[in-house]
Amino acid sequence: MLRVIATIFVIIIQQLVNANNYYNNATLQKYGKNVCTIEEVFYDGNNDLPTMYREHGLTLDNRQKQTCGHITLSRNECCEGFKQLKGLPGCTIVKSPNNMLETIKLLGANEFARYAMQCGLFDILEIGGPYTLFVPTDEAFAKMDKSLKLALVSRKLTTSELIKYHVVPYRLITHNMTSNTLLETLNDGLHLRFNKHFNQVETINCVKLIRKNRIAKNGVVHLINTVLNPHIYSNRNLVQIINQNTELTIFSKMIETSRMHQSLKETFQTYTVLAPIDNVLRKLPNNQLSRILDDEKLSKEFILKHLLPTTICLSAITEGQIIKTLGDDHSIKFNCDALNSATTQGYCIKSDLKLTFNGILYAVNFDLSNYNEGKTVLQIMNDMGLTEFLQIVNIAGLAQTFDTKNMLTVFAPSNQAIKRQYLRLQCVQNTFGVEGQLLNLQHKVGFNGIVHLTNQVLMPSTISVHDIISKNNSFSIFMRAVNLLDILPATSPEFCGNHNTYFIPTNNAFKKLGIDRLIWIFNNPLYMRTILHNHQVERVLSTKLLKKHWQYEIQTKNKTIILSHRGNKLMVNNVEVIEADLMTTNGIVHVVDDLILPQY
Ligand SMILES: *[C@@H]1O[C@H](CO)[C@@H](O)[C@H](O)[C@H]1NC(C)=O
Numbered sequence: 001m002l003r004v005i006a007t008i009f010v011i012i013i014q015q016l017v018n019a020n021n022y023y024n025n026a027t028l029q030k031y032g033k034n035v036c037t038i039e040e041v042f043y044d045g046n047n048d049l050p051t052m053y054r055e056h057g058l059t060l061d062n063r064q065k066q067t068c069g070h071i072t073l074s075r076n077e078c079c080e081g082f083k084q085l086k087g088l089p090g091c092t093i094v095k096s097p098n099n100m101l102e103t104i105k106l107l108g109a110n111e112f113a114r115y116a117m118q119c120g121l122f123d124i125l126e127i128g129g130p131y132t133l134f135v136p137t138d139e140a141f142a143k144m145d146k147s148l149k150l151a152l153v154s155r156k157l158t159t160s161e162l163i164k165y166h167v168v169p170y171r172l173i174t175h176n177m178t179s180n181t182l183l184e185t186l187n188d189g190l191h192l193r194f195n196k197h198f199n200q201v202e203t204i205n206c207v208k209l210i211r212k213n214r215i216a217k218n219g220v221v222h223l224i225n226t227v228l229n230p231h232i233y234s235n236r237n238l239v240q241i242i243n244q245n246t247e248l249t250i251f252s253k254m255i256e257t258s259r260m261h262q263s264l265k266e267t268f269q270t271y272t273v274l275a276p277i278d279n280v281l282r283k284l285p286n287n288q289l290s291r292i293l294d295d296e297k298l299s300k301e302f303i304l305k306h307l308l309p310t311t312i313c314l315s316a317i318t319e320g321q322i323i324k325t326l327g328d329d330h331s332i333k334f335n336c337d338a339l340n341s342a343t344t345q346g347y348c349i350k351s352d353l354k355l356t357f358n359g360i361l362y363a364v365n366f367d368l369s370n371y372n373e374g375k376t377v378l379q380i381m382n383d384m385g386l387t388e389f390l391q392i393v394n395i396a397g398l399a400q401t402f403d404t405k406n407m408l409t410v411f412a413p414s415n416q417a418i419k420r421q422y423l424r425l426q427c428v429q430n431t432f433g434v435e436g437q438l439l440n441l442q443h444k445v446g447f448n449g450i451v452h453l454t455n456q457v458l459m460p461s462t463i464s465v466h467d468i469i470s471k472n473n474s475f476s477i478f479m480r481a482v483n484l485l486d487i488l489p490a491t492s493p494e495f496c497g498n499h500n501t502y503f504i505p506t507n508n509a510f511k512k513l514g515i516d517r518l519i520w521i522f523n524n525p526l527y528m529r530t531i532l533h534n535h536q537v538e539r540v541l542s543t544k545l546l547k548k549h550w551q552y553e554i555q556t557k558n559k560t561i562i563l564s565h566r567g568n569k570l571m572v573n574n575v576e577v578i579e580a581d582l583m584t585t586n587g588i589v590h591v592v593d594d595l596i597l598p599q600y
């Protein structure tokens with residue numbers, strides 16, 4: 001009989017070994033068969049004693065030597081169920097299995113054994129079965145949660161109920177289980193949630209399994225580092241649990257407004273919800289909060305930013321991790337602080353988690369000041385520190401305009417931009433500009449519009465192309481030509497500018513032709529018109545929108561010209577632009593010191 005049992009165990013253990021991916025040729029050669037790696041994490045202030053163990057199925061080479069910044073040592077020992085035959089590599093002797101009580105004691109978990117025996121669970125440990133036990137270490141009992149202790153003292157929870165919550169009435173080996181499995185315990189059908197995390201950490205109710213799969217005659221034992229609290233699990237769904245939490249009344253209202261009840265009640269998807277508590281949400285400016293609470297779309301966006309499509313157990317975080325939320329383009333960074341707490345964005349997540357039927361709930365105290373949902377453009381400009389522009393807005397009596405529900409797009413200049421000096425949109429390929437200034441499209445979306453930050457002040461121009469030419473003696477010859485032909489057009493503002501670009505030649509440029517040629521041109525208006533048309537483009541071309549290493553083919557009113565850079569100089573064909581980007585009411589002016597002559 002005993003031999004039959006022993007043979008069965010050889011088969012089971014052999015299956016485990018085969019199932020494990022880490023057991024590769026290299027480790028086989030180095031350590032021999034059935035060697036397991038135990039990682040011990042040493043936390044500060046704890047002289048020499050490791051306070052966390054993490055077991056890997058089999059030997060891993062080159063594992064990280066730090067866990068959340070704490071020194072992590074690895075050592076190898078025989079995997080559970082095996083021992084070494086003297087003189088041979090690896091662990092090749094299969095031990096005869098113990099009963100669960102003996103297995104627990106071998107793991108050093110005497111408190112659990114004591115409690116279990118005290119409340120008459122002798123048959124579970126010694127003769128009954130098969131069972132799976134999640135056994136807390138003695139240290140775990142010593143640092144048991146206050147609320148749990150209180151429940152025991154006040155007899156809201158009996159020791160028997162507590163112990164039974166650690167017992168599942170069938171045999172469970174972690175290799176067999178998939179993440180998010182709910183396991184029914186002996187405590188009145190209350191469940192445990194099993195999870196596997198990407199870093200191979202496995203948890204039960206978000207408590208780390210530190211030694212796994214100790215196979216006993218009458219069951220399986222897993223060692224854990226925290227006493228499991230039956231009160232953190234509920235068979236209800238996330239919405240029900242949020243609704244009954246007195247610290248989450250505002251978040252609960254948002255769920256209602258956003259009409260997301262249904263998806264948060266789903267049974268086929270597991271979420272992690274990081275729900276900001278009322279105290280934090282109340283710190284949002286009052287009108288911002290009420291706008292969110294009044295608006296289905298805004299509430300939904302807000303909720304989605306606090307919803308993770310996976311199960312995140314804080315205890316399983318071993319290094320900084322960025323996790324995408326269900327919000328658009330939004331993620332949350334988790335850092336690890338200490339053994340059982342994690343932070344996101346520098347704020348501690350209280351580990352008072354609730355495990356529900358369809359996910360995990362954390363009540364959090366995030367800082368939400370960078371949340372733009374429901375803010376007006378005025379508030380956003382305030383947050384962005386655009387004090388100079390806001391002053392102008394106030395002086396101009398426009399604060400009301402920016403603080404209403406109207407949709408606006410604001411090209412807000414930065415403070416530095418205003419302190420130096422200078423609203424039309426331009427585009428060259430997919431580069432955009434306003435008033436000749438490159439537009440930084442990293443925008444912030446507010447409730448009533450969009451704020452784009454530009455690095456220059458945008459002032460409506462007050463002078464026209466005509467003003468520039470007529471008021472500067474350097475352009476007198478060009479002016480005479482323009483008057484002769486009457487060619488400066490009136491234009492209307494349109495998207496991407498039906499305004500013009502003028503390459504205006506200086507007198508010097510004309511004089512380079514020689515006096516005879518100049519007189520000839522002035523006597524041939526048709527040719528003069530061609531020249532002038534060659535200096536005019538029927539769109540606004542700001543040099544700030546041109547990329548240095550590209551060449552741009554531009555259609556003038558006559559021929560095609562090429563705009564390019566030669567070093568820092570802008571060239572039109574072979575002609576240098578000596579002054580660029582003079583913005584006017586009806587176009588942009590670049591000054592050239594040579595004529596751009598039509599080439600036939
Ligand atoms: C590694 O394992 C494979 C199959 O398990 C075997 O064919 C191969 O010979 C092994 N290589 C070494 C170096 O042991």
Ligand SMILES: *[C@@H]1O[C@H](CO)[C@@H](O)[C@H](O)[C@H]1NC(C)=O
Pocket residue numbers: 015019176
């Ligand atoms: C566990 O895995 C083994 C081997 O893969 C399989 O034979 C057994 O049926 C599995 N048990 C459960 C409960 O899934």
Ligand SMILES: *[C@@H]1O[C@H](CO)[C@@H](O)[C@H](O)[C@H]1NC(C)=O
Pocket residue numbers: 472473474506579591
């Ligand atoms: C006239 O134009 C020339 C050439 O662009 C420029 O250097 C000069 O500063 C201008 N003069 C005035 C008074 O604007």
Ligand SMILES: *[C@@H]1O[C@H](CO)[C@@H](O)[C@H](O)[C@H]1NC(C)=O
Pocket residue numbers: 526527530557558559
């Ligand atoms: C450019 O000017 C020449 C000479 O006046 C004329 O023949 C030609 O049609 C013009 N081309 C365009 C595209 O206007």
